[in-house]
Amino acid sequence: MSEVSLKKQPSVLIIEDEPGDAELIRLQLLERDAKAFEVHLATSLSDAKRVMHNEGLKPDVILLDLNLPDSTGTDTVCRCRELAPDVPLVVLTGLDDHAATEMAIEAGAEDYLSKGEDASSLRKAIRYSLLRHERDASERLAMTVFNYAREGIMITSAQGIILEVNDSFTRITGYSREEAVGNSPSLLSSGHHTPQFYEEFWVTLFEKGHWEGEIWNRRKSGEIFVENMTVSAVRDPSGEIIQFVALFTDVTEQKELQTQLEHLAHFDALTDLPNRVLFNYRLNQSTAYADRHGTRIAVAYLDLDGFKPVNDTHGHAAGDVVLQEVAKRMQACLRDEDTLARLGGDEFSLVLESVQVPEQLGGLLDRLLEAVRKPVIWEGHELKVTASIGVSFYPQSPSIEIPELLHQADEAMYQAKEKGKNCYAFHPCVGFNKAAV
Structure with a gap:
């Protein structure tokens, strides 16, 4: 009492x-x-x-x-x-x-x-x-929670008509209470989800009495936002559903931050190319596919010649511009299924899919060399670098592990440097005994 x-x-x-x-x-x-x-x-x-x-x-x-x-x-x-x-x-x-x-x-x-x-x-x-x-103390307490909750709250009838919303609903969605009440929650639909998603949503809600998950909706302004939502069914004493109560929070910024962090974990911050982590993942995927389907891939290491003098003479800002421009040009030479990654410094690596014989690569490698040696204009200066490329192939007989495959490509790159740079060399692996070009 x-x-x-x-x-x-x-x-x-x-x-x-x-x-x-x-x-x-x-x-x-x-x-x-x-x-x-x-x-x-x-x-x-x-x-x-x-x-x-x-x-x-x-x-x-x-x-x-x-x-x-x-x-x-x-x-x-x-x-x-x-x-x-x-x-x-x-x-x-x-x-x-x-x-x-x-x-x-x-x-x-x-x-x-x-x-x-x-x-x-x-x-x-x-x-x-x-x-x-x-x-009425309990009701007043409930109304206080309803009005001051940071979560958006939406109450609908069993037929899905909005009966009430709180101030946080308006803050998050942009729709006033007057605009929302009497409408369907589809007012917020973004078109992001499939009909199957909503079908499963309703099945879960009616069978379990609640649903929790992530929904992409659209604000009144037209902006897409992501919300974490919990929906609960309200039943009368006989067990019939009479209302639904939805609580949601706007997690758009957290999602964007998560996406950015995931991108930074897998892509080079300067060139936006895949980094070593993503390169290794894609290389593992490519070798597994080659094993299953009997195809061949080429793995290449590429090192820029003359990059250090550019840095020493013009500074790191100039070097960064060279790396960015060269990366963009090389990426334009490749197919969508190929991977170009920056390993660090002026070192790059490539995975080239579905290569049957070394001769297939000649044209592509020549285009990569041309893309690199084309001057980069920086503050009125022509900055020039070239590339040395070493190539190995997978699979080989006898079979070879990925670390050894990468080591072969690295050795071939140094062969290209010894030949005078601005060229490429194939590792003389079994089945591809091709002399250095």
């Missing part, structure tokens, strides 16, 4: 500017029992604020005259609500002022009492307002 229920002497604050009316109300409250209520008087809202804040009064109920020296009408109720958010209000109105009464109730008063009512009615109004306030 709550504190209010146990309290034998509820504290009543009467806010009334007419001394005669205030005294009459006080006497009516105490006429049967002088200790039935603890009565306090205030003549205005500012006076009530002084009594509550400065003197520490915490009333259990407030009797409020709508027309005070510092406030009138429904504004009085609103301001008193701000002053005492969780205290039941009983407004004092004229005998025939029904319009004022309705507006006061809509503004947040629990009950009303016409001035001139008998003492019994007055005491009952006080007691009933306390009981109603106590009974």
